[in-house]
Amino acid sequence: MHLLFIADPLETFKIAKDTTFAMMREAQRRGHTLAVCEPSQLSWRSGARVHAQVREVALTGRADDWYTAGPLRQVALADFDAVLMRKDPPFDSEYFYATHLLEQAEREGARVFNQPRALRDHPEKLAIMEFAQFCAPTLVTRDAQEIRAFHAEHQDIILKPLDGMGGMGIFRVGPDGLNLGSITETLNRHGAQTVMVQKFVPEIVQGDKRVLLIGGAPVPFCLARIPQGSEVRGNLAAGGKGVAQPLSPRDWEIARTLAPILHARGLLLVGLDVIGDYLTEINVTSPTCFQEIHAQTGCDVAHLFISALEAAVATLP
Incomplete structure (x- = not known):
């Protein structure tokens, strides 16, 4: 080809x-x-x-x-x-x-x-809202009062822009609400821009797992991106440590549910982000972590992908 x-x-x-x-x-x-x-x-x-x-x-x-x-x-x-x-x-x-x-x-x-x-x-952060059964409590809004009410309900929250990547623009606000107003103004630009707010998932200390779907099937290993030091973000671009590991039963449940749905919509390669038991993002633009998983487990993800690409091309007119 x-x-x-x-x-x-x-x-x-x-x-x-x-x-x-x-x-x-x-x-x-x-x-x-x-x-x-x-x-x-x-x-x-x-x-x-x-x-x-x-x-x-x-x-x-x-x-x-x-x-x-x-x-x-x-x-x-x-x-x-x-x-x-x-x-x-x-x-x-x-x-x-x-x-x-x-x-x-x-x-x-x-x-x-x-x-x-x-x-x-499938905007990468918004796309999870279709699969609410797998998500932590999540709010998408540009309204500062809604954000304050969400924080009052859940106490410990994460705020992030809808168009961020690599962990950019992610903030955590704890029960004391310190700087919530300032962070909200920064992210929503005084009501001009939409923000995603999620209940903080403490299992982030075990890693933000990248689960790959190729050709409608889950890859059996994921890459847990583990925050380092006092950092709350596990993204590799933000200094997270990548540790490959087999999918957990919950990872398999999420992956097997979403894989055929997303594949049928024209997504040959998808990267799900999972923290603990919760789906946090659906990455479709340029999912990564092939080389880290291969190096640590021997699972040749690039081989799986090119095989799926060849099969997909063969079935198209």
């Missing part, structure tokens, strides 16, 4: 842990050819197909100079066997517009994973 990866610049990859790199390495190992572009290189001229300025790349197997790249050339997305949207959040207006170009490319015959409409329909 000829694969196009739409991603952040290759120069920014940390290949020792980058999941997109692991996908590319496994794809090349199987004989597939690789091309890359950034979302800014997508274009659509009236009366023509959606194109991108792409570079053909080959991985060298070296830690430095880890890839070689050909010259830029313009190619229609529909001419690739598969297009993988792997741009990191935030899901801002430019990401939103990119999904519309990708959806047009689908109408022209492109096979895009995850499907653009599914990316738009």
Whole structure:
């Protein structure tokens, strides 16, 4: 297959842990050819197909100079066997517009994973609200009084922006309510922006687990991202320690319930975040942790993913 990866610049990859790199390495190992572009290189001229300025790349197997790249050339997305949207959040207006170009490319015959409409329909924090049976008490609002009432009810809460990533903008407010007003004003911008508020789950000390779903099936190991020191966030980007472990019975329950539903909606790869017994996020833009799980357990997640991608492409017209 000829694969196009739409991603952040290759120069920014940390290949020792980058999941997109692991996908590319496994794809090349199987004989597939690789091309890359950034979302800014997508274009659509009236009366023509959606194109991108792409570079053909080959991985060298070296830690430095880890890839070689050909010259830029313009190619229609529909001419690739598969297009993988792997741009990191935030899901801002430019990401939103990119999904519309990708959806047009689908109408022209492109096979895009995850499907653009599914990316738009599953904002990563809001998406959990559909599955309330698995969630801790949660409030989505821009109203400061509602937030105060939620805190009065639950005492120990987490507040976070809907468009954050990597643990950015996450605050904990305990029973004393210290700085709740200031934090609310910062996050909701005096009522102009919506905030998610959740009851604090003390099991965070055991890790914020990333549970992966591939092709409608759970990966049997997750990565528990454990906060370090006085930090409340387990995100690896916030200094959390990643410890791979088998799924717990509750992890399996959540994963087996959501996997077929999300797969049927066009989501080939999903990363569920689970703290204790509670689902806290559904990540669909560029789920990670492939390499950490593989290194610690021997479970080759990239192998599972490329196999699922091959099967998905084979079933599409």
